[in-house]
Amino acid sequence: MFALTAAALSLGHRALGRRTAGHLRHEAGRGRGVGAPGRAVSLLFFVLCAGLFMLARPRCSDELLTVHGWPERAALAASDLVYTVYLLWGLAVFIRLIAHHSGRIGAGAVRAGLRLIVMSAAVGVLWALWSVEDVAGVLLTGRQDIDEDSVSIMLSSACLVLGALGATTTAWWAPAAxxxxxxxxxxxxxxxxxxxxxxxxxxxxxxxxxxxxxxxxxxxxxxxxxxxxxxxxxxxxxxxxxxxxxxxxxxxxxxxxxxxxxxxxxxxxxxxxxxxxxxxxxxxxxxxxxxxxxxxxxxxxxxxxxxxxxxxxxxxxxxxxxxxxxxxxxxxxxxxxxxxxxxxxxxxxxxxxxxxxxxxxxxxxx
Incomplete structure (x- = not known):
């Protein structure tokens, strides 16, 4: 679900990208991307997360991940925590960049779309923070529920709806105006x-x-x-x-x-x-x-x-x-x-x- 959210936000950003570029007036070559350091950090997070997950050696049964022993619990909890930190870092960078660009655009469909996408990412932050509950559950019981609970379902739905509205703002803005x-x-x-x-x-x-x-x-x-x-x-x-x-x-x-x-x-x-x-x-x-x-x-x-x-x-x-x-x-x-x-x-x-x-x-x- 987290991957789906990131994909939805990315699609929304790309859908508005062409319209946004005409308003930002950036000179060629001055754009700042994630660059090599950002890609290295992303790769490090994923490798660390996968390594900790393998060390935990969880068993899947009845939609539950189960681990035995404190070292395995600590490894699985650390894997969840590292993944959550990575999501929060990515969403924070995304929000900062899009909010900065939307502030430089005049009122209209493009700015409204970008702000809806920022709101979607903000809900994604709350969704990611809610996953800390899984970390506590693994440490206390050695089990992690694979299914989403009701709070996660509500946050994920709000995140995806806001992202979809932001990505399609240029299509529905004029009829709604x-x-x-x-x-x-x-x-x-x-x-x-x-x-x-x-x-x-x-x-x-x-x-x-x-x-x-x-x-x-x-x-x-x-x-x-x-x-x-x-x-x-x-x-x-x-x-x-x-x-x-x-x-x-x-x-x-x-x-x-x-x-x-x-x-x-x-x-x-x-x-x-x-x-x-x-x-x-x-x-x-x-x-x-x-x-x-x-x-x-x-x-x-x-x-x-x-x-x-x-x-x-x-x-x-x-x-x-x-x-x-x-x-x-x-x-x-x-x-x-x-x-x-x-x-x-x-x-x-x-x-x-x-x-x-x-x-x-x-x-x-x-």
Whole structure:
């Protein structure tokens, strides 16, 4: 079984070798192989292992190896131990080389395949270490079971499955990438819903399509992954349009309130939007809302965006949406702004911190 594992790992490495070579950019003649010293060590291990096994003179009966006398037990145990040490040495060299090369390759099928093969070799290390049980059994009883136990079967199966997946990554990576991307996009799409729903309720004009359509129409000719990506792109645009629609209602003191408790920029943006939404709703009802600022920006505006890709922007807005829905800091800011509008003299949390209820970000409460 150990030989089968080594063969499987070797085949996986060779299957990816041609693809890997194009990424590693090694100059000709600079590759480092095992070389003569490595071959000499391998030959020494095998000769030593075979010699010790012959000295033990085991007898095979009923799927058991049996030896008599302490010298024979010691010889058979030493043979098993030498073979285990050789396997551990070989797997350690293999893991070091493949892990080093996979770290120099960009994200994709090749790197994923190499890392799966490294994981397979790591499980092989655990499998080899488990064989120390045979050494103890030989020394204590003079017998060694030829069959694999349940632990060895599980470790060997995991080792071979990971090795096979790593060796065939270039074949299944592309078909699997579509569903995986679709699931990630759907998860992000759902994470944006709390913030998106609140903005659409406050400013219905930002909705590009009717709310019931989430992932596009099947008649567009796009696949599920493309439709999900398009729906996420549309939702990000609608959220950003909603942020612009809330600009006249932004409270300039909110960033300072958030800074009293956290430096998380996502919480800051969520609090700014939550207070702006409350002020917009109050203004629509004819209450103590905020007058229009003609779209003029202040330092309390929400972040204009992060990164240069849709994934970066969606990930950031997901953080803002989660903070908007669940952050206690956002709730305290909304309560503080509500108290300011109604003239109730602050909120309990402000008094606990020893703040002056007549102060609001350096401005007197209206």
């Amino acid at each position: 579509g569903p995986a991307q679709w699931l990630r996009t759907r998860r992000t799409h759902r994470a944006l819903r709390p913030l998106w729903s609140a903005l659409c309720e406050a400013a219905p004009e930002i909705c590009l399509t009717r709310p019931g359509v989430l992932l596009g129409s099947p008649r567009t000719g796009m696949g599920p992954a493309s439709r999900a990506q398009f729906a996420l792109y549309r939702r990000v645009i609608e959220i950003r349009d909603g942020c612009l629609a809330m600009r006249p209602h932004v409270h300039p003191g909110v960033p300072a309130w958030v800074a009293e408790q956290t430096e998380d920029a996502a919480v800051r943006d969520a609090a700014v939007l939550a207070v702006a939404l409350d002020r917009a709703a109050e203004s629509a009802k004819g209450g103590h809302g905020s007058p229009s600022r003609d779209g003029r920006a202040t330092q309390a505006e929400v972040s204009p965006g992060v990164g240069g890709s849709l994934d970066d922007e969606a990930a950031w807005l997901s953080r803002v949406s989660r903070a908007f829905a669940s952050s206690p800091v956002v709730g305290e800011c909304r309560a503080r702004a509500r108290a300011e509008r109604t003239g109730s003299g602050g909120v309990p949390g402000e008094r606990r911190r020893g703040g002056d209820p007549q102060e609001d970000g350096g401005r007197p409460v209206s």
